[in-house]
Amino acid sequence: MKPEALAKSVVRGVVYSQLAYWSSLACAALSVIYLPRGSIQSFVILTPLLTGILCACVTHWLYAACDEYLRSRILRSVTITALVVALGSLVYFCLELLGFPRLSIVWVSIIGWSTFNLQLLFVIRGAPGSEDAEPLNFPASR
Numbered sequence: 001m002k003p004e005a006l007a008k009s010v011v012r013g014v015v016y017s018q019l020a021y022w023s024s025l026a027c028a029a030l031s032v033i034y035l036p037r038g039s040i041q042s043f044v045i046l047t048p049l050l051t052g053i054l055c056a057c058v059t060h061w062l063y064a065a066c067d068e069y070l071r072s073r074i075l076r077s078v079t080i081t082a083l084v085v086a087l088g089s090l091v092y093f094c095l096e097l098l099g100f101p102r103l104s105i106v107w108v109s110i111i112g113w114s115t116f117n118l119q120l121l122f123v124i125r126g127a128p129g130s131e132d133a134e135p136l137n138f139p140a141s142r
Helices: 008-034 039-065 068-097 103-124
Strands: none
Touching: 008 068, 008 103, 039 068, 039 103, 068 103
16 A cells, blocks of 8 residues: 555545535524524534534544645645634734724634635645545554
8 A cells, every 4th residue: 555545435534524514504604594593593503613623533533644745734734724814813803993893703713614624625635646545554542
């Protein structure tokens, strides 16, 4: 097996966790419009938090199981996401001082997660051997 190759199960895990996140985010956005206020709406709105945790766990699993090239790509994705969130927050802070309405921190979080998730999909898609690789040998436990 080539050490730089990704298993199809790893690619599927990342894609399915991303699909769960984006679907729950769409449901949460629609619930604000269509569901009456109450505990059901609050639960549906908080569901993307759980799928975000799933994405973080899959990313950690991927980071622990891959080679240095993919680790550096994942870390670069985290760095770019941090820069986007920091610069976006700073710019909007200045716009608030100029009279723009206050923005909920939820929007900053959604933009940050979306930036990272899109980059992670590009990292996985562009990984060497991601099309036809054998399964990775994951370490048992540390």
